[in-house]
Amino acid sequence: MDIKRRFELVKRNTAEILTEPELKNLLSKKKKPSAYIGVTPTGPFHIGYLISFTKLLDFSKASIENTILIADIHAALDDLKCKWSELDIKSEYYRKCIELGFPWIKKPKFVRGSDFQLEKAYVSDALKIATLATVKRATRAASEVTRMKNPKVSELIYPIMQGLDEEYLKADIQLGGIDQRHILGFAREYLPKIGHKARIEIMTPLVQSLRGPGVKMSASFPESVIKIYESEETLKKKINNAYCPLGVIKENPILQLYQHFIFPIKNKVKIQREKKFGGDVILNNFEEMKKLYENKQLHPQDLKLNLTEDLIKIFSKVRKYFQKNQDLLKKLGSTFQ
Numbered sequence: 205m206d207i208k209r210r211f212e213l214v215k216r217n218t219a220e221i222l223t224e225p226e227l228k229n230l231l232s233k234k235k236k237p238s239a240y241i242g243v244t245p246t247g248p249f250h251i252g253y254l255i256s257f258t259k260l261l262d263f264s265k266a267s268i269e270n271t272i273l274i275a276d277i278h279a280a281l282d283d284l285k286c287k288w289s290e291l292d293i294k295s296e297y298y299r300k301c302i303e304l305g306f307p308w309i310k311k312p313k314f315v316r317g318s319d320f321q322l323e324k325a326y327v328s329d330a331l332k333i334a335t336l337a338t339v340k341r342a343t344r345a346a347s348e349v350t351r352m353k354n355p356k357v358s359e360l361i362y363p364i365m366q367g368l369d370e371e372y373l374k375a376d377i378q379l380g381g382i383d384q385r386h387i388l389g390f391a392r393e394y395l396p397k398i399g400h401k402a403r404i405e406i407m408t409p410l411v412q413s414l415r416g417p418g419v420k421m422s423a424s425f426p427e428s429v430i431k432i433y434e435s436e437e438t439l440k441k442k443i444n445n446a447y448c449p450l451g452v453i454k455e456n457p458i459l460q461l462y463q464h465f466i467f468p469i470k471n472k473v474k475i476q477r478e479k480k481f482g483g484d485v486i487l488n489n490f491e492e493m494k495k496l497y498e499n500k501q502l503h504p505q506d507l508k509l510n511l512t513e514d515l516i517k518i519f520s521k522v523r524k525y526f527q528k529n530q531d532l533l534k535k536l537g538s539t540f541q
Contacts, residue, residue: 211231213266214262214266215227222407239263239375242275245274249305249432251421251430255411257305258306259468261306263377269313271313271373272313272315273316278366281358304525305433315373325372333364333368342360362387363386371400377404381409384407392405414445415428439512443515458504461511476510485502
């Protein structure tokens with residue numbers, strides 16, 4: 205595959221790349237660059253994660269080696285949303301969700317933060333950055349993970365460690381959501397100050413809540429989100445009730461799931477319809493779907509029914525695993541079940 209095609213694969217469906225010239229240079233000089241994405245094992249693993257993790261499939265096609273960091277120590281630092289005593293069980297839960305929830309071309313490498321983040325060299329580098337960054341700068345960087353007006357010290361350590369993870373995982377690229385832009389910018393600014401190179405930061409958009417604009421996707425609002433191992437019946441119900449006005453493409457969660465999850469996996473999408481409604485239609489890319497939907501030539505129910513069937517098939521492995529391992533979900537608590 206030529207460099208132009210590799211770059212197009214890496215760039216598609218992204219919100220921002222810091223920077224594109226650096227990415228092109230990397231792809232021209234390195235046949236198999238390395239990338240990583242970190243995930244903090246806190247609440248239930250849901251469809252909000254799909255965009256970022258599906259992007260790794262494009263990375264694999266572009267000959268990029270992927271590492272997934274189960275950031276267990278970060279989880280404990282994140283305003284105590286994950287207790288230290290829960291790190292092992294939640295880390296295992298996240299690993300299973302990721303391993304079984306995506307049709308991997310090549311299985312990514314998994315690493316836990318606690319495997320390397322307590323080593324002497326890592327801690328020394330963290331302290332070095334702590335002597336350079338002001339509280340104001342660290343607070344700004346951590347604004348996406350800090351939810352309190354008076355953040356704990358642990359929450360200000362968070363962005364320092366996320367930057368260092370790039371160095372200690374030997375990554376050329378860090379992948380994250382656009383909500384982490386301040387943290388990724390912090391990494392580019394401070395790693396060079398202690399003798400490490402700045403990495404390429406690639407950011408993906410966020411999935412709109414199933415309830416539509418103005419409603420946050422959160423496990424606190426079960427109708428706004430889908431856990432990837434939910435029962436077929438629950439999945440059908442939530443997709444059927446999702447926000448998807450006829451002809452409206454902006455902030456439409458159903459269209460977002462097609463664009464960022466279904467099309468990258470399937471390339472072509474077949475929308476099955478009764479003949480009286482126009483019969484089946486095969487779409488070669490998301491732009492075709494977007495145009496037809498905007499022109500009201502596709503009905504919301506057509507998209508929802510086909511999306512439901514696709515999600516049921518794709519999530520079959522992870523759903524079956526947790527059906528057989530209900531004890532694990534019970535240990536995690538009611539919000540995970």
